[in-house]
Amino acid sequence: MGRTxxxxxxxxxxxxxxxxxxAPSPVLEAHFCCLWSHDIHDGPNRRIAIVPDGYCDIVWMGGRLLVAGPDRSGAFPSLASGEKIVGARFAPGAAAEWLKVQLCDIVGQSIPLxxxxxAAALRLNELLGACAHxxxxxxxxxxxxxxxVAKRAAPARDMASVFARASDISPCRNVTDLMLDDLSIGVRQLRRRCYTHFGYGPKTLARIRRFQGMLSLCRSKKALPLAALAVAAGYSDQAHMTRDAREISxxxxxQLQQQIAG
Incomplete structure (x- = not known):
């Protein structure tokens, strides 16, 4: 199938x-951003895009518990109409400890939990499969x-700071420089830690979070002209925004504006 x-x-x-x-329970809130559910209503011929957000999730879908690793670009899973999916989204810096893996090793992958x-995951999968709703x-x-929770170390707090910097779409100087200033570490150490906890380096994380910031702006009540949207989302210009959006999604x-507003 061609790009168009x-x-x-x-x-x-x-x-x-x-x-x-x-919202997660107080016991989980340091380790997970949220729990979520997604009931698929559209027909099976619809090509559904799951766009990257910089997170890693535990997902129950199709009768299986999976780990959805961080993505660099959109994923297009086969989702049947009527499928009911649930998941738990790790907080920034938490997933590597819970999974005992560097997230760079699972980028773009869905792996059985x-x-x-x-065996603990197999038992949990059976339990979830027996639920009616x-x-x-x-x-x-x-x-x-x-x-x-009691078996897991606290999430890496410095990575929460890195994620927040990457998600800030306000005009500022180089995001990587701000991360380095926050943590007082070197470039190589920052890259290593980002690859461990996010799956990719700080520049890719910032690119993905900027894209998500643009989507958030598209959800606002007042639709912005594309040139204004690019500036508000922190892109250098409209062409930069268009290029990133097409490569990521x-x-x-x-098209994103039309779908979100529709």
Whole structure:
């Protein structure tokens, strides 16, 4: 399938049904940003795009528990209409400890959770599979994660600072320089830690978070002209924004605006 055909067929996952986020319990809030559910409503022929956000998730879908590693570009999984998915999104700096892996080793991959947790993941998968509804499944997942917290070290706090800097779309000097100033470490150490906890270096993380910032602006009530959207999202110009959007999602900023507003 050619590039143009992929762009025409791509459809943001958030638009493919009902997506909801839930705050984690106090026990989990240092380790997870949120728990979430996604009920897929669109037909099976729709090409659904899951765009990168800099996070890593534990996901139950298709009757299996998976680890969805961080992505550099959009993923296009086969999602059947009526599928009910639940997940837990790791907080920045938490996933490497829970999975005992450097995230650069799982970029762009969906890997069975039992590859990391063995029999415990298989038992949890059976438990979730026996649930009748997404809310019950999400509750069981949260309870299982709460039981694991005591075995896990606290998330790397410096990586939360790096993630926050990467997510700041306000005009500023070089984001990597600001990260280095915050942490008082060298460039090589920053890169190593980013590869461990995010899967890629600080510049790629900032690029992905800037793209997510642009999507957030598209969700605001007042639609911005594309040139103004580029400036507000921290791009050098509209062409820069368009190039990044197409490389990350296969969609243009105008297509993204139309889908989010539709």
């Amino acid at each position: 055909a992929r762009q025409e067929a791509a459809f943001l996952a958030a638009r493919a049904g009902l997506y909801r986020e839930h 039992d590859d990391f947790w063995g 997404s809310d019950e499944r999400l509750s069981q997942l949260e309870t299982a994660l709460e039981k694991e 296969t969609l243009t900023p105008m």
